[in-house]
Structure formats: C-alpha cells, structure tokens
Amino acid sequence: MSSSKHQKGPDLKRFMDKRLKLSLNGNRKVVGTLRGYDAFLNVVLEEAMPAEAAGSSEGEGDGGLGTGCYPWEFYHSV
Secondary structure, rough: OOOOOOOOOHHHHOOOOEEEEEEHHEEEEEEEEEEEEEOOOEEEEEEEEHHHHHOOOOOEEEEOOOOOEEEEEOOOOO
C-alpha cells in the first residue's frame, strides 16, 4: 500500500473580501471583490467588471490558479 500525501490547494482565505484583478484565458481581465471559492478554485467575485473599466491597480500577487486564471493583482495590501 502506498502512502500518498493529501495535496492542499492555495489558501485563498487571506484574499477574502479583497479587491482583485484576475487575468483569465483569452486575454480577458476582470476586477472584483473575492466573496467565495471552492475546492476546484472556482471563484465568486462581487461587483465584477472588465479591468479596463476599473482603472489602475495598486499592487500585485500570484493567485496560482489552474488553467483559467493567471497571476492576480491585488488592489489592497494582503
């Protein structure tokens, strides 16, 4: 019997209620407040809008999400 370690995904709790800019596939970017996520890293953004309509960012961070999302930009310090 092989022993396998349970792999944990990224801890997104620290990003809850923070304003984020997500880079999606297809060169799309959205800005919104993170309100929830699940084990598959689907995210729920409140007041989401295209990044072009939201203005500039104040900082950057790496969300490390799967195939649909790329690095995150954070609008508030984490």
